[in-house]
Every structure is written in C-alpha cells, then in structure tokens.
Amino acid sequence: MKKTIVLLVASLFFTLAVPAQAGVVLGGTRVIYKDNVKESSIRVSNSDDSPMLVQSWIETTQGTNDKSPFIITPPLFKLNGNQENILRIIKLQNTLPQDRESLFWLNVKGIPSTENDNKNKLIIAIKNQIKLIYRPKALLEGSSIEASKKLKWQREGNIVKATNDSPYYINFNYVKVNGIELEMTTINTLPPYSSHRYNLPAVSAKNNITGMVLSWQAINDYGGVETVNNVNL
Known part of the structure; x- marks a missing residue:
C-alpha cells in the first residue's frame, strides 16, 4: 500500500x-x-x-x-x-x-x-x-499463490529472469539469492504472461557464485505472506 x-x-x-x-x-x-x-x-x-x-x-x-x-x-x-x-x-x-x-x-x-x-x-x-x-x-478456481509456486527463474549472467506463465498477478513480499534480498524498486508485481529481469546482489554477481539458491515469498489475496519457495540457479 x-x-x-x-x-x-x-x-x-x-x-x-x-x-x-x-x-x-x-x-x-x-x-x-x-x-x-x-x-x-x-x-x-x-x-x-x-x-x-x-x-x-x-x-x-x-x-x-x-x-x-x-x-x-x-x-x-x-x-x-x-x-x-x-x-x-x-x-x-x-x-x-x-x-x-x-x-x-x-x-x-x-x-x-x-x-x-x-x-x-x-x-x-x-x-x-x-x-x-x-x-x-x-x-476463480485457481489462485495467484498456486501460480507463484510455478514461476520460472533463469540466470543470465548478473541478471535473474522471472517468468510468469499464469493469468494471475504475482505480488512479491521478497526475492532473495543466497539470503540476500534483491532490489525490487522497479517492480514487485509480476503481471500475467510476462517476465522481468532483476539484478543479482553485488556480492553474488562479483564472485560469479555457482549453485546459488533463489527464494521468494508471495503475498496472498488478503495481504498475508505465504510459505517460502526455493529454486537452485
């Protein structure tokens, strides 16, 4: 808000x-x-x-x-x-x-x-x-939370790309890489059938860390936060 x-x-x-x-x-x-x-x-x-x-x-x-x-x-x-x-x-x-x-x-x-x-x-x-x-x-039968669990994440050098293949808006509480939160100043809501690229944290990008773990937490219809999702990059 x-x-x-x-x-x-x-x-x-x-x-x-x-x-x-x-x-x-x-x-x-x-x-x-x-x-x-x-x-x-x-x-x-x-x-x-x-x-x-x-x-x-x-x-x-x-x-x-x-x-x-x-x-x-x-x-x-x-x-x-x-x-x-x-x-x-x-x-x-x-x-x-x-x-x-x-x-x-x-x-x-x-x-x-x-x-x-x-x-x-x-x-x-x-x-x-x-x-x-x-x-x-x-x-009405589905939900943005179920859709958030199916987000696709792909590393492109010092960038990580998020892809939303669902018809729902995905609202992020946070996105982290190896425990370091990404800057969400540009967009913290991912529209339906869209993708967005986020800069990796400076430490991760500088050291070119492999085997990074990305975690994200979505906000539900009532403004509450859901369970954390994880994926290896």
Whole structure:
C-alpha cells in the first residue's frame, strides 16, 4: 500500500504537527474483485478525533480514471472522528479481458477539517493507494499463490529472469539469492504472461557464485505472506 502526503494550503508562517497513526485507515492492503459478485467493498475508518472529508476514486495503472470500468461509492463523504464507513466498488462494463486478471489502483484521500479562526495553517491530506485486481470467472478456481509456486527463474549472467506463465498477478513480499534480498524498486508485481529481469546482489554477481539458491515469498489475496519457495540457479 502506498501513502502520499499532499499539501493543500500553505502560508509563510505555520506550525506543523502530525499525530502518529492519525487519519484515514483502510481495512485491507488490496481488493480482489471476483466476477461472480455484483460488488466488492472495503472498510474505511477515521482514527483521528476530528472529522475528515474522504475522497475516493479508481484509476488505471497509467494514472488515468477515464478508462476505468469501475465506480466507487460514496466517492466523497464526511467521516466523523473514530467512525467508519464502507466503500462499495461496482463494475459497470464487462470489457475487461476474461483470460487474465486486470490491475487498477484504488485511491482514498483523507482531508482533515479545520477551524474557521482566520489563522495561517498548513493542511495535509494523506492519500492511500492500494491494488484493485479484477479476477474473471474463468480464474476463480485457481489462485495467484498456486501460480507463484510455478514461476520460472533463469540466470543470465548478473541478471535473474522471472517468468510468469499464469493469468494471475504475482505480488512479491521478497526475492532473495543466497539470503540476500534483491532490489525490487522497479517492480514487485509480476503481471500475467510476462517476465522481468532483476539484478543479482553485488556480492553474488562479483564472485560469479555457482549453485546459488533463489527464494521468494508471495503475498496472498488478503495481504498475508505465504510459505517460502526455493529454486537452485
């Protein structure tokens, strides 16, 4: 889950105080929209004592919301302190591929309330962004976890190539070589029917170690981690 801080109002002189763990909290790190249901939902709560304005929207992985076949309701509402509400996600069109999963971003932004006292203030809105994955009916019998166990790994010099031959998105918790974690800054989600190349750890690449052991751990539909898988390179 990504969190982004947005500065809404600023002045030359202000005092900034951000309470720990305050603001909008989502009831999950991802939403799996299964095509055999009319809608999916996620809980949103306000952990602060003051009311907040909550804004929600769905966008594509390219950052646009004009091509999303989903709507979210309510898109804008007031959420009192220490209260919660339910966001409902509804698919309007059936134009998505039916032979593989599709990925979107669900964004929820909390805008704190302010007192009308004419004082200079800095208002901070925190945006939560989580994955929304559409799963067609034809794929409901399988799972991304079973697919993650069948990933193909191939060493190419100082590179290791991961290939996903399944119709599911594979979400990594980590990938390690001989206990050293690979940098996943470029991609930690492997799309269906795709491959990606990762740089080997500097120590392994420099020493050209043979017989390396690669291990990976995938994240399931509920945001939990699964058992570790291993393969010899």
